[in-house]
Amino acid sequence: MATDTKLGPDATAIPASTGQLNRDDRVALLRFMLLMRAIEERAMSLYRQGRVPGSFYDGFGQEAVSAGAAFAMGPADRLCVLHRDLAAHLVRGVTPVRIFAQYMGRAGGVTEGREGNVHFGDRGLGCVGMVSMLPDMMLVAAGMAMAFRMRGEARCALTWVGDGATSRGDFHEAMNWSAVQRLPVIFVLENNQYAYSTPLSLQFAVDPVERARTYGFPGERVDGNDVEAVFEATRRARERALAASGPTLIEAVTMRMHGHAAHDDMRYVPPELLSAWRERDPIERQEKRLSALGVDVEALRAGVAREVEQAAREALEMPMPDPAGASGGVFCEGEAEPLGDGQAPWSRFAEVSDA
Template sequence: MAEQGADPVGLYRTVALIRGFEERAVELVRTGVIRGGIHPCTGQEAVAAGTCAALRGDDVITSTHRGHGHVLAKGADPARMMAELAGRTTGLNRGRGGSMHAADFGVGVLGADAIVGAAVPIAAGAAWAFRRSGTDRVALAYFGDGAVSQGVVLETFNLAALWRVPVVLVCENNGFATSMRTEDAMAGSVVGRAAAFGIPASTVDGADPQAVLDATAEAVARARSGAGPTLLECVTYRFDAHHTWEHTARPRYRTDEEVAAGRARDPLEIQGARIPAATRAEIDAQTATRLDEAVRFALAGPHPDPATALDHLYATGMRPRAGAL
């Protein structure tokens, strides 16, 4: 049974929050407030909403370069997340993590990682620590289809299965590793990778928040019971660019017709159809207000002082030696 946000209204609220956040973030990229661009997760909201709804507050996640939705679904403050993207000291990580490295230990977000697949062993390590300490906490790792051939991911599968650690492995298969189609980059299948290590795996409709929640709840229960890892391949579709750089460069690796077909199964509409229209309208209005406030909060925050660029490099507070960098 899901631990938080399992009701249809709660799932819709999370999907709507992520969708609205990404739309505003893209606009801030266009106006130059967010430097360097972002990797939007528009269209993939059901995965974040459904998986995090199956977790407890003390469970943890690790995320990817396309991780805004994961961080928000786990409970991070959207205002501080927006400030982080905008590089402000009021951000989750004082404006130093940015879009691809957001973390919030307070809600169980151990961090996002821009290196493909690198967050998977971190989650498995946390899960191993939970098992060693005798708690029933669970770790969940997100990664894309492009990560399933990375050595560190496969090594993690091996150890997670061997040591039966309580980790849920969530592959967001959106069909592309940047612009390369999955079938052109991967021999075999995602679930086949897990089967090779004796890890139970299933393919889930990643456009349906409830389907993702149901599958994740089973995997989480299995992990808590001591039965070890589970892999979920959530088949989804990225509506927007791999990176907002595409908005100006406009590479042509998929047709307008394909994108339209992908958009036909919109997580926002799928979950929105499950709640009363009046409730949906109320949530939409509340979400819009909340995100307007988030943007105002982000814009009001100061940029970090360049003189503090070497601060926060070490947990002890120690600064690097003069001339060391």
């Protein structure tokens, strides 16, 4: 992964834009974004054919936010992945075929057919399935971070949160509690200019980075369409978290280039706004960077297209789940993890607050 990587033979040709990413990492970031886009485009056509039930949500134009942030996290960290963050699942190792199977409600999907939408996460790969109520994943992430601290583990939790969700009460509770407890948690605010049809101007009067500061921890705004910038900001936030310096809010500024979901024609978005953002497409930007380094971007694209088509075909061949297994995987089977050192939780909280 991205940390502690060895520089490859062409390292001298790589501009020192990040200091942390080698050539392979940078290609990997592009590949995850290409995969996300190709999977979502194919899944959208499956939705239109009636093969994906319910609705369909995508993150077209926002690929850098999930790819860059997830890439900066370590294997033991935990990620709460939202509805426009498909690349995060891919970075953690969920295969495209499992994702197609998930959308189509097949037995081979991540939830084994119990859910046919975006509320999924493979815990074995460090992803927690999305709670639909927004932004409750912030509280889940804060809770996990608190558990890591109580057990004395060097791990942190990250969640994405939409701009619209920042106006909910739970957002403020999560921000405040994380600050007071100096939790090892990272909030990546995916500012895509809209919450359904509500524009930013109707959402908040104080900018989100300022809000973080007023709660007592740093907020950093980054270009959310620059995958390497998102990676860098997340890497720094993770270092803070692991150094027991507490939470960070990263505001990744981007644009929702499609409707809220497949049913939404987004007539309420001014066309000139969309065309301005089209010029800043995160994939094209990373492709330009890598082409300048001699990477064969066309070959990469073609490989991704083949892989995605193959995955879609395989998923279409998969059976539907056995209804008899519907209630499986709902409750914890096996023992819960112990706290670790036998200390009463509240004494540990007191220590943290005094630190």
